Amino acid sequence: MNLSSPSTSSASSHPLALYGWDERWETEFAPYTEEGLLPGRVVRVDRGQCDVVTADGVVRADTAFVTPDDPLRVVCTGDWAAVDPGGNPRYVRAYLPRRTAFVRSTSSKRSEGQILAANVDHAVVAVSLAVELDLGRVERFLALAWESGAQPVVVLTKADLVPDPVTLAHLVQDVETSAPGVPVIPVSALHGDGLDALVALVGSGTSVLLGQSGAGKSTLANGLAGADIMQVQAARDVDGKGRHTTTTRNLLTLPSGGALIDTPGLRGVGMYDAGTGVGQVFAEIEELAAGCRFHDCAHEAEPGCAVRSAVENGDLPDRRLESYRKLVRENQWTVAKSDARLRSELKKEWQRKGLAGKAAGEAKRRSWH
Ligand code: GDP
Ligand code: ZN
Numbered sequence: 001m002n003l004s005s006p007s008t009s010s011a012s013s014h015p016l017a018l019y020g021w022d023e024r025w026e027t028e029f030a031p032y033t034e035e036g037l038l039p040g041r042v043v044r045v046d047r048g049q050c051d052v053v054t055a056d057g058v059v060r061a062d063t064a065f066v067t068p069d070d071p072l073r074v075v076c077t078g079d080w081a082a083v084d085p086g087g088n089p090r091y092v093r094a095y096l097p098r099r100t101a102f103v104r105s106t107s108s109k110r111s112e113g114q115i116l117a118a119n120v121d122h123a124v125v126a127v128s129l130a131v132e133l134d135l136g137r138v139e140r141f142l143a144l145a146w147e148s149g150a151q152p153v154v155v156l157t158k159a160d161l162v163p164d165p166v167t168l169a170h171l172v173q174d175v176e177t178s179a180p181g182v183p184v185i186p187v188s189a190l191h192g193d194g195l196d197a198l199v200a201l202v203g204s205g206t207s208v209l210l211g212q213s214g215a216g217k218s219t220l221a222n223g224l225a226g227a228d229i230m231q232v233q234a235a236r237d238v239d240g241k242g243r244h245t246t247t248t249r250n251l252l253t254l255p256s257g258g259a260l261i262d263t264p265g266l267r268g269v270g271m272y273d274a275g276t277g278v279g280q281v282f283a284e285i286e287e288l289a290a291g292c293r294f295h296d297c298a299h300e301a302e303p304g305c306a307v308r309s310a311v312e313n314g315d316l317p318d319r320r321l322e323s324y325r326k327l328v329r330e331n332q333w334t335v336a337k338s339d340a341r342l343r344s345e346l347k348k349e350w351q352r353k354g355l356a357g358k359a360a361g362e363a364k365r366r367s368w369h
Pocket of ligand 2 (some may be wrong): 202292297299304
């Protein structure tokens, strides 16, 4: 099945537009086009091979050229790849620089991180209303989302379990306060309430679903895909040679527009060097901190601390500051795992503050799912 015509020039009418192909990608890809390579999006990677959706259908390609030693530079689901037009095996020759990337810390001693998904535009954080809101946990997911470069969205799932609209509005407001710059959408997959707003949001670009186990991610994915996602993922593809192959995809297009990356690894993702992300989750604290007397104020006991005075006069909830400190500490610990000098410096500082054990414990507990 050949969907392309060689004269196709506009990115928006390109068969890969459904997968997020746009003029910027097209421009960046130009040198590879000159070499006669085909653009395609990686929908699955496993053991030295990957599946790439191209204008000619899904092709399987060898990843030998794009599996460098640095685990963060290994080709991954969501990458835009340059593939051989033919040959056996075909190879992925290169991939375009990533606009965004989700990484997770490995449990190994060498805290190198692992690339989970590339070129994600929206990070949908599913938070269940069936259990008590844990704003600290929401903040962690948001830090990770901001750090990836994607725009976070919070979806409050199972809204049907909160029938009182006033209570629901309060819950939405609580999350909004903890999530500056992040849309918060209550959704009931059961009744379909709120799904339209989510569909509109993920209708362009690429999305991922994050959140604890049981938060309702699979249900949302099924709702967005309009079918059982496992069946969608195993949809029969037609490869370039007209053969039918059944493959499990980790990236699929949605009937109402947009693409969704759903991998088991992403679902229980941890934090990895989320420094920038933490700053964005706590934008109002960083803003207040600009008014502290000392540039490196830790908002503990320093004189002229604008952050602590905001807590004292009730402008900033105490919980937010605590949560901020905790994430900053925990993040320092994650970074320190890969940096011996920083590690010993932090250890000294934490010993002085009596925080060392606490931060290590927090880092350990990061393995929530
Ligand atoms: P995941 O682990 O995040 O993928 O969560 P699931 O999608 O498997 O959902 C966990 C449970 O929540 C399942 O029993 C779902 O039926 C239930 N659930 C999901 N969405 C809703 C909803 O909108 N309302 C209600 N009442 N239950 C839901
Ligand atoms: Zn301060």
